């Protein structure tokens with residue numbers, strides 16, 4: 001299992017912290033997760049900013065930045081006095097160009113990050129079980145293929161000094177009261193059903209769900225709420241596959257531009 005540290009990338013196993021140390025650390029040093037949910041209206045995409053605001057270097061990461069809103073995000077990061085370390089994608093998006101390449105050109109030292117299974121080019125490649133550290137916090141990587149073959153969900157750490165409730169950044173695997181389509185980019189309704197039920201529904205019910213898109217004005221849900229009210233998650237596998245086979249959605253307008261660009265994290269070549 002790889003452990004990604006915010007200053008250096010160390011490919012070592014995370015050493016287990018004795019419970020007593022973790023607990024006393026949590027009591028003595030209240031770590032502060034800075035969190036912002038940002039929106040890009042043309043593609044209805046959410047970008048998430050997370051940072052350890054208690055750490056002297058205030059390390060930060062962005063999940064699913066969009067090229068069109070990179071300047072807004074960079075300004076916000078500057079205003080909040082944060083040091084952007086990672087620009088992560090949940091998957092190779094089909095409806096907008098990722099901002100990770102532009103961020104690399106505008107903010108020195110930023111590393112682009114995507115799953116190895118995506119097949120895309122980036123600075124760092126993630127595999128299931130990897131941890132992305134920023135200050136005292138970390139995100140765990142869960143493989144949630146089905147919308148695309150390389151989709152991952154990033155979940156805040158499962159440890160006493162990590163934020164509670166946990167937060168799951170589900171990309172397009174689970175949307176609020178919906179889920180990602182499965183009709184292109186190596187999509188598979190069978191795989192998505194399995195991903196959702198084994199990797200997301202097994203999280204604590206109070207885990208907050210933050211998707212990559214919303215088309216109806218929702219901002220956040222929970223695992224428990226989606227298991228009860230999401231019309232696709234409440235169905236058995238056969239019914240789910242039938243729903244997904246009959247969505248009849250038009251292809252995203254930008255698919256022919258976005259997918260090739262996102263396979264190289266936006267504009268990767270000269271950075």
Ligand SMILES: N[C@@H](CCC(=O)N[C@@H](CSS)C(=O)NCC(=O)O)C(=O)O
Pocket residue numbers: 043093094095172178179180181182213247249250251252253254
């Ligand atoms: N209208 C948008 C594209 C809408 C779309 O297809 N959304 C995707 C996620 S972006 S790959 C999806 O999975 N939707 C599922 C659903 O049930 O709506 C555009 O043309 O950009």
Ligand SMILES: [Fe+2]
Pocket residue numbers: 091092093094095147172180
């Ligand atoms: Fe997508």
